[in-house]
Amino acid sequence: MRSAGVSLFLLCLPFVHSEMMEQRPTTPNFNPKWLSNQDESSTDMQRTAPTAKPSTPQWSSNQDGSLTDKQGTEPTTKPSTPQWPSNQDGSLTDKQGTEPTAKPSTPQGPDNTNISFPDPQEQESTSKPSTPQKTGPTAQPTNMMVNSSAPTTPGTNETDEFSGPQECWDKKFTRASCDLVFCPPWERCIGGHCSCKTPYLCPAVENGVPVCGRDNRNYRSFCQVMAVSCRTRRPVMSHFGVNCGDSQPKFSTSIDPETRVVKVFVPHARRPNGGDQLLVCGETWDMAAANVACKENGNPLGAMTAQRIKSKKPKRFPGSCVNVRCQGYETSLAECVIYDKVWIGTKSIATATCYEAPSDTACGFKCVNGKCVSREQTCDGVDDCGDRSDEMCCKACRNGAVLCKTGVCVPKDALGDKQIDCLDGEDESPKQTLANEQEWVPRQLRNSDYISPKNETAKTREHLESRLECGVPNMDIVDDEVFEERGRSSRTKRVVGGIPSKPTQIQWQIALEDNGKIDCGGAYIGGCWVLTAAHCVRPNPSAFMVKFSLWKKSSAQGTTDIVPVKNIQIHPKYNASSYENDIALVQLEKLPFSDKCLEDNPAVRAVCVPWSTELFRINHTCSISGWGRTAEGKGSRVLLWANVSLIDNCGNFYGHRFNEDGMLCAGDLEGKVDSCQGDSGGPLVCEDELGVSYLWGIVSWGEKCGQPGFPGVYTQVAHYFEWIRLHTGWPAVTKFNS
Template sequence: MMRITLVLLLSALLLQLGRTVGTVGGSAHKHEKPSDEKPEPDTSSLTPPPTPHHKAPPPSLLSQECVDEKHTRSSCTKVFCPPWERCINGQCVCKLPYQCPRFGPRVCGLEGRSYMSLCQAQANACREKRPLFSHYTDLGSCEEPFKVELRGLKGQQVVQFRTADVTALVCGSDSWNMAAANVVCKHNKNNPSLRGAKVFGKSEFKDIMGVSRVHECVDVRCTGAERTLAECLLYKPRSISEDTSVATVTCYTNEPAVGKDECDGFHCVNEKCVSWEHICDGVDDCGDNSDEMCCTGCQNGAFYCKSGVCLPPYAVQDKIRDCLGGEDEIETVETVRKSIPRSGSRKEHLGSEEPKTEVWTNSKDDILKIRNHTETLECGIPNMDYVHKTEEETRRRTKRVVGGEEAMPTQIQWQVAIQEDEKIHCGGAYLGGCWVLTAAHCVRPKPQSFRIKFSLWQKISLLTTTDSVPVKNIIIHREYNPRTYENDIALIQLEELAYEKECLHPNPAVRPVCVPWSPLQFPANYTCTISGWGRNKQGDSVNILRWANVSLIPNCESYYKERYHKGMMCAGDLEGNVDSCQGDSGGPLVCKDASGVSYVWGIVSWGDKCGEAGFPGVYTQVAHYFEWIRQQTGWPAVTKYNQ
């Protein structure tokens, strides 16, 4: 009898809540079947439902060490900056408007001003820390900007916007989620909140007719990074009926933020509290994307980047590189599989189904054009059309020299030899332009004693593509310690050709390697390649350039204790089958990302006992010195992304 009574009480409570679909902390509730009766509009149904009990965190879904570093979408060690920002010391910072490309359709600002391009407007918005973008000028005059209004008596409010020609609600379709709600609340002129939305929901139009009598709605899709709803993907307005679902939201106001100890879910960097079930699902529930930045895996069909970031499925193969390694733009069975939501996935959040209406305005196409314009540095891709080999050279290709192989004559096109007083004792990596990267212990501040040899295969004989270039300047890291090999890194600046700015004649067998900007681009155990003319395991000198695959070894300090310092890394294998050796110094350890771009991840520095178990090779970690390299060479010389 008591069980029956409880069931009846629960049923009555559910009926009292009405048909409004609400989401607390990003949790979506399904629509109830509408009854045949048509009750009077009841704005009390807009009151947000009670907060559900937060589930315990998935034990293996977050890296706590990463969480403690407080990463957000501005952490460019993990993600790309938007085109109106650039990456400096691991953080996205605002560009000056004149640093934006001078092309693109003109746009209007919320204050009624016209701007030359989206990038210019957003650079101003970034520096002034306020929403600015309204619309493209082809959609209307700047005198009537895009306005968002939140209409309601209490609880959740209906989202409505106005342009010169359109007044519409936001549709409560699958793409209306917490990320979009956060953008709406940040655009709320009456009370903008850095924490964004407290609750997002959906309500049938007949239940809010007393609040708004607009008869069109617009489907929206936002990433959460937008400053205004106008920056999101907007579809053309469509007519709505009484049963059409429309968007509702409750924004954070001036109430104190939830403390870390008070939050029984994920505590965002902006102090918002998010239910554990909504982390690492590709949806920016926090409003600063901190719930998607430190993931060891993804749930609900989100796509996993190797830097620990989860993306929504619609970001996969959209022609915009989001993962640092570009794996989201590589068409493989795995990426296609991950881009399809799994059975039972939270489609309301992921927005996996595109609305069936035509696109009205979309700034993503403009962003793609700007990135294609700025990401023009050519590096990390060898010239595969030029391979110099003869029958004799092919026969002489032997295997297993300290775990390596003899290279083909033009196989490693960024490898250089550093010649000092007619002797080659070190290698280096060509970065492009007039710059070569090597180890500090390979050079001394006497440039006239050095020459750099490009496209060299055998040390004692030259190829037709071999070039020898004099050195103009040698820049050794000012904190290099020759006793401990700390900061073992140096740049070699080449002499310019007579009456030219270039330092090297065009050479089909020479290509530059890219410089990594983030220490997270390649994880531990990733397979990379070393190369050089170092001694073999027997200590004998070699004449032919050799290469070997090695793994990036974590916890390097555990092998070398107090001899290990910041800026060092280990690679090889712990059994000693593969290693770099004397004479390889300064040479490159190169890693190739998912998109096929190669980066000089390390510089051969030092190690104990070539090719012996328990003594992995120690390398200078190039990404650790990215800012130093960029300061010496300038932005265009080494920066492809985040510039």
């Protein structure tokens, strides 16, 4: 039979290596062959190396998308955001001179205060300006710290101990680059770019709070209103609640032209025609929030500075303020977390200077959207650019920010906040959550008065993830006692390089039977779909059967299911000589009178399909499994598994035959563990920080399995995410970017 297994070499002796070299010769043509076993009637797939030089596709840069639509054109008009300078009678008037239908009550007494403003020398800056400041009546302070590094030519960013390398910047990563970051629930990852969903794809969430739009419409969730905003590229959300008519005042933000003080009007969710005129407190004010405020007021590149000020010159302003915390993707401060209002007293308040392009060529760091910021503003966890490109290519983080494994800096308050920011979830891992909870915080900000968009986003993500079951095995069915009864101790003595799995341990492993013989493995990815190697199949579905929950290769167990094959999709660019694009989809037949392809089985779980080639890095420990040849040169009778490490620079071992676009290496350079003959099509599975397992590779080819210096070569599944999605649809391909 075509043995889909793993020759998992552990502590091989020299005579074993010699024996394997004789049993698995490498031939000049490197074409896959069928090898006969000495102890079984079945045959194993030989995993041989290609001779053809693979063509390497040229990499194409991601586009920012923050200023242009999908066709690359700029919006013809900027969204008009009503401003509301105070009238003498306390009413609100926008710049067009129109008043709201219902006039919010003007706070009296202690709600108003004389805020006096400092001399320029006394202002506190939360960010360093990247360009020379203009002089004049509305000029901002001239004493703020300016980028002290030597200016560079725009478009050429200098690396330092925090940012770089240049190769990463050349790829123009932004917050929309889902190769490095998660897309929010109102977007999905397509072609490495976060694209807007249609609003109806946002689900109705239990205990979710409806949202009032500035268009007087009621939206069922924060996700839905954000999907509309994403597609229209303008602020749509006003406030949480159901009072959405013309008479209900809407959220607005303005920046005082003289003082640059940021003001907001926040409607009451439960009281029609009511709301609060407030300033923004300075405690949590940063460039991410200032960018949002300036974008809301018509400046597409956001802010140049974000500052906190105190008083000297009397001016009439509201006596209360609210802290806001933004992530940077928002189109309005209404979409940020708003904390309870407090009396201003001696507290600082927020100001923002909106961005103007520098008059000369000096630029410390040029963002993907064309904005210039100082080098000191890169890799600090704050979205200074407005498109997050200043946080995307980092070697270390400044100011206590957290470095993700993918080289992205996130703010420290992102740890344990129930939203996955780092690609493999390390910011939400139990150890990070515990550390964040134990850290002493002088004063916790509260938002009992206002509903948190962050909490609503977490509800939507949890709902989406709950509908997709992949990457987490059912541990209730893994029975140690049953495993012991089947003779674990007697079998471990004859397996070199790996150990037998428990009978129901590897729940996404399948056996691919071809005319009664099992020669290859595969992985179940959900629905009616299985992934395997292209060299394991041919366009003849009737010749194949897929066996689920198979432990002994020669006999079924109580949980084994056998499903016929409906269709086989071999990658259209598969090269049988070079093993390029060695991947195939196997579609299963549906059950009679059912949309399912197999009965509910507690011993069967799907493995997740990765969408980013950056999800797991070199030296990450993963696992392989199968029924292939062992160190003794025989096919295993039970399913084996072992751990392997991801290996870098595989071209050093295989030269031009290794194609970085679509191939990866894993194993042990000492030859102790490897996949081998009979393992073709089987899964290489990696687990992230949250315990979710992904199909990182498919056993493809290699030389001298188990020999030092010859790691196994695998098809890199993430490279083919779009091709897989095209055939399977969304529900089957990923847990998080559905």
